[in-house]
Amino acid sequence: MRTKTLKKNKINVVTLGCSKNVYDSEILMGQLKANNKEVVHEEEGNIVVINTCGFIANAKEESINTILEYVQKKEEGVVDKVFVTGCLSERYKPDLQKEIPAVDQYFGTTELPGLLKALGADYKHELIGERLTTTPKNYAYLKIAEGCDRPCSFCAIPIMRGKHKSTPIEDLVIEAEKLAANGVKELILIAQDLTYYGLDIYKKRNLAELLQALVKVEGVEWIRLHYAFPTGFPMDVLELMRNEPKICNYIDIPLQHIADPILKSMRRGTTKAKTTKLLQDFRAAVPEMTIRTTLIVGYPGETEEDFQTLKSWVEEMRFERLGCFTYSHEENTHAYNLEDDVPEDVKMDRANQIMEIQSQISWELNQQKIGQEFKVVIDRKEGSYFVGRTEYDSPDVDNEVLINAEVGYLRTGEFTKVKVTAAEDFDLYAEIV
Numbered sequence: 001m002r003t004k005t006l007k008k009n010k011i012n013v014v015t016l017g018c019s020k021n022v023y024d025s026e027i028l029m030g031q032l033k034a035n036n037k038e039v040v041h042e043e044e045g046n047i048v049v050i051n052t053c054g055f056i057a058n059a060k061e062e063s064i065n066t067i068l069e070y071v072q073k074k075e076e077g078v079v080d081k082v083f084v085t086g087c088l089s090e091r092y093k094p095d096l097q098k099e100i101p102a103v104d105q106y107f108g109t110t111e112l113p114g115l116l117k118a119l120g121a122d123y124k125h126e127l128i129g130e131r132l133t134t135t136p137k138n139y140a141y142l143k144i145a146e147g148c149d150r151p152c153s154f155c156a157i158p159i160m161r162g163k164h165k166s167t168p169i170e171d172l173v174i175e176a177e178k179l180a181a182n183g184v185k186e187l188i189l190i191a192q193d194l195t196y197y198g199l200d201i202y203k204k205r206n207l208a209e210l211l212q213a214l215v216k217v218e219g220v221e222w223i224r225l226h227y228a229f230p231t232g233f234p235m236d237v238l239e240l241m242r243n244e245p246k247i248c249n250y251i252d253i254p255l256q257h258i259a260d261p262i263l264k265s266m267r268r269g270t271t272k273a274k275t276t277k278l279l280q281d282f283r284a285a286v287p288e289m290t291i292r293t294t295l296i297v298g299y300p301g302e303t304e305e306d307f308q309t310l311k312s313w314v315e316e317m318r319f320e321r322l323g324c325f326t327y328s329h330e331e332n333t334h335a336y337n338l339e340d341d342v343p344e345d346v347k348m349d350r351a352n353q354i355m356e357i358q359s360q361i362s363w364e365l366n367q368q369k370i371g372q373e374f375k376v377v378i379d380r381k382e383g384s385y386f387v388g389r390t391e392y393d394s395p396d397v398d399n400e401v402l403i404n405a406e407v408g409y410l411r412t413g414e415f416t417k418v419k420v421t422a423a424e425d426f427d428l429y430a431e432i433v
Contacts (some may be wrong), residue, residue: 010038011119012045012079014070015134016063017053019190019226020161021086022134023143025051028085028112030131035121041134046080047119048073054088054160056328063088064100071102083107085115087160109161129175136379138413139186139222139395140179144172144210148192150229152256153267153334154299154327157192164193166201173213180219185413186377187214188224188394195229205234215246221415222377222391226252230278231269238285248391249286252321254294258313259306262299267334272313279317290392292321295354298347299327300338307350314354318361321398324354359425366399366423373419373433376401378410386410388418390428401428408432 011032015025025041028049032039039045048070052063063086073079081104089096090108097106107115113123124130133140147162148155176187191197198206214223223246225237230253241247257263258272270278282289295314297307314322326347329340376388379395385402388410393399403410403418410416410432418430 009047010045011047012040012043014042014050016066017059019141020143021051021053023141026131026133030127031116031124032121033132034124034127037121048079049083052084052086052088054091060088067100071100083118090160128171129178136412137183138377139188140184141190142187143190145191145197150193151267156330156333159332164196164200166197169210169213176214176217180217186222187220188226190226193229194225194227195233207234208236208240211240211247215244222248224248224250224394228253230255230275242286249288250290250392252292256296257310259309262302262306265301290320293319294323296325296327297350298342300335300340302342314357320365322358324351326351363425366428369420369428370423373417375415376418378412378414380412381405399426399428401430403430
C-alpha cells in the first residue's frame, strides 16, 4: 500500500564511496535546487538517486545492496522511482540493466545532463560552484580535476572517470568564494591526482598557482591537500605550505607499496629509493608536515619478502597517518591478467600487521602532544564531547580532538585554542585554553 506521508516528488540523493562522489552529489543537488526541485540528502523522498561507487569489491557490494534495498522499497510502493548514477553505473551499466531491471534508469559519471532531464530538470551551465553541501558547514571538498592519466595496474578509476581534466583556476576561485560566503572555512582539495593539476590546460604542473589564488579567498582559514601522486610532485608547493598559514601542513599521498618488484608490477613509475627520498625532501622542506598514506597488501605476486620490506619501511618512516587495504582483483585493469595468488586470509593478516604497527606509531606520536597547545576546528558535538580536529587531521579518516562539553560551550565551525591533556592511538583529549 502506498504511504501517504511523503510529499510528492521529493528527490532523495544517496551518496556512496569517496569524497569525489560527495562532491558530485552536491553538484547534482545544486542543479536540482536551481530547477526548484525539492531535494534532500539521505532522507525520505519518493524519488531516489543512488550515487554509486565501483572501486573495489566491498564498495561494489555496498552499492549493489543499496540499489536492491531501494528497488525493494519501490516494489512495496514506498518510493516511486529509483535512478542510479556514479562509478558502478559507469563501469557495469549493461550488466546492471540486465540483473536489476527494476531501476528506472542508469547513468554514468559524465551523464549529469541526462540524469537531470530524467528528473524533470535542465542542466544549467551558468551554475559555476553552485552546490548544496552535505558536509558539516565548516568544511567542503573542492574537486580541482576529474579523471586520471596514470597507468596503475590495479586501478579501475580511468575506466570510470576518464582522462585527467583540470578545472580552470578562475572557476575554482569562484566556487571557493561561494563556499566561503556560506560559512565554509576549510577547503579540502581533491582529485584523482593533485600532482597532475594544470598539465592539460596550462601545459605545466600548476597546483602552486592555484593555491596562491585560493589563499586570497576571504573567510577560508584552512586549505588541505588530498590525493597527490608521488611521481612528478610539484616541489614549489612545499615552499608555499611552509610560508602560507592558510595551507595546512598536511598531505595525503597514497604510496600503495614500497617493494621494488611490486612497484614495478603496479606500474607506479617509482622505486623504494625515489619514494623514500621524496618523503625526506617533504620533511626537510616542511618539518611540521603530517603525511598521510595508504597501502595495498596482497597484490598478485607479493611474496613474504616483499611484505617484510613493506613492514620494515612502515616502521622506519613513522607516518603520522596511514590506512591499509587488501588488494581487490578488478576486471579490465592491467593487474587482472595476473593471478590473484595471495590467499584472502594472508591478505587480511598482512593488513592487520601493518595497522598494528601504525597504531603503535600513532600512539607514540600522540603521547608527544600531551601538554602542547593546538588550534582546532569544531566539527560536531557527540555525547558529552565537542569533537574537533587540528590542521594535521582530515575529517572522517584521521585523529580527532575530544573536548569536555560540560566545561565550556563551542560552536560547530568555530576555531579555538586547546591544550592536550591525554592521548590514545587515534584520539586526543584536550581542554580549552
